[in-house]
Amino acid sequence: MPDFFNPFSGTVPDRKLTREELIRAIRLDIAGELEAIHGYMAHADATDNALAKAVLTDIANEERVHFGELIRLLGILTNGEEDGYLKQGTLEVDTQAAQLASPAPEAAAAKDEPTIGSLKGA
Numbered sequence: 001m002p003d004f005f006n007p008f009s010g011t012v013p014d015r016k017l018t019r020e021e022l023i024r025a026i027r028l029d030i031a032g033e034l035e036a037i038h039g040y041m042a043h044a045d046a047t048d049n050a051l052a053k054a055v056l057t058d059i060a061n062e063e064r065v066h067f068g069e070l071i072r073l074l075g076i077l078t079n080g081e082e083d084g085y086l087k088q089g090t091l092e093v094d095t096q097a098a099q100l101a102s103p104a105p106e107a108a109a110a111k112d113e114p115t116i117g118s119l120k121g122a
């Protein structure tokens with residue numbers, strides 16, 4: 001399990017967490033789910049035992065559900081702020097993917113224009 005930089009992350013405090021501390025704890029829990037997914041899938045990929053592979057993959061998929069639950073909880077706890085960042089990240093990747101799929105017309109046109117370098121070979 002990830003521990004990040006807090007040497008007391010496994011210690012239950014003698015008081016309840018503040019909202020900010022709870023948000024940090026949930027981020028740590030999210031990291032734990034991702035680490036678990038990685039571990040289960042790595043172990044499933046590393047074996048030829050069909051039953052073990054099926055069970056490990058099933059558990060990894062359950063961890064994916066936990067990941068989704070925690071992401072949703074984080075969105076609620078942050079009053080939607082986290083959802084905004086996630087949406088921004090999604091849009092940035094979608095924009096990059098769209099640009100790669102179809103380059104800007106001027107870039108495509110510039111590609112066909114002769115340059116000094118291309119004329120030297122002619």
Ligand SMILES: [Fe+2]
Nearest residue numbers: 033062063066
């Ligand atoms: Fe889990």
